Amino acid sequence: METRYEEIARDLRERITSGEYAPGAALPLMRDIAAAHGVSDITVRKAIGLLKREGLVEGRRRAGVFVRLHPDRLRLTVRQRQVERDEMGYYSGPEVQHWRAIPWDGEQQTRVQSTPAPDDVAELLGVPAGQPLTVRRRIIGDPHREEHRQLADSWIPEWITEEVPALTGDTGPGGMYDRVEEWAGRPLRWREEVSARMPSPLEAEALAMPKTGVPLLRTLRVTYLPKRGRSPQRVIEVQDIRMSAAQFAVGYPVTRAASARWPVSPASSDYYQAPASE
Template sequence: MEPAAEGMLTPVLRGGTKVQEGHERDRITRARTVYRDERGYYFDPAARPWVALRPPIVHWGPAPYDVAHALGVEPGAEVLIRDRVMGDPQNREPVQLATSYLPADLARGTILAETDTGPGGIYDRLEEMGHGPLRWSEVVVASAPSEAETEALSLAPGVPLLRLIRTTHSADGQVLEVNDCRMSGERWEIGYELLRSSGTESGR
């Protein structure tokens, strides 16, 4: 792969390239614990101080293919989309794009489709609607950013997105939401603590 495509070189005006400065990655340590404070649920202490830098953009739109599969709807089916830009409240720097997708039959005509969903956000509202206690699962993937994502996160050319895709389940297993969190793959890394099993495998 060419260095420019890997984000190592940056094109400059009037031709040529310059070496992109390296950045030591900040670690987000994911625990198998969902926390809660006065603002509602959160999923890792590293991201807890981040806040929405502007009101969420709430609209109806087609479900992307991978999200549709997780939600159990047809690709392109209309879903509720809630877009947020998260960042440091002090310097107002965007560090994460977070998009929630909710099935239309769950969200239409409810407070879930409002810009302000109140204290605790959509997760408190979902539990108040009788879907709790909520459960979550997540996967970590990488992908190429769109032009809009590159601009929003100020990504250098060739830098991939690090994506945490979290699925919210009701107590009876219904999928209620898919949350796609995107951040710079150059700036952030995901860490997990490994636990040693108390048992032994047969034949080992």
């Protein structure tokens, strides 16, 4: 059963999604909402807080509560997850070819540090949790649209920094991927895992995101050298990429696996029929 504040939040949510309260419009004053529903200001404040966490509204100091332009109502920029290349090296999809590194403090464009990696990154790299690794941190964005940014942390295991010392400093034209391919004499491959979570305050600030109510998209890109001869496949980097879910969607082709290759065999069972119990 819904609580009173959940009922009020549902009423306001329906008014927002129906367009009665348009993007940018102010909600009624808290005391007016409380009077209309016969509740206290505290109950209304809890309802508004729920809508803020959902990303539907935002508070403006000394101005009130306003309807936010929600991702469902705008055409997001679709990030095509594919690797392309131009005269400056590899880049991730045609929509970001013109993006550039943004200085962190007016000078540094890449911060190189040694610090423990997140647990999931350490697992992908096959190293113990808490082990310090080299990480290359960058903010990359559209020079013409301040809100179009991404954070990119490249976590690199110790064995590859020993083989390619440039990865701990200035990697030069083409970046770290060119240096590794030059050393290995064969092409890199990539795969990605996409998830979502709420940003930390520092991530929200770096990505020019609202402090509440908007999740970020997180892509873990695993870079590896494929197996060759007796040399096993090895992961040389995990790149932790974060971007605002209020600005971007992730797009990728859906391919047919070998089992779905055309022409197909006629289906022989009913998709909606439960399998017989044994």
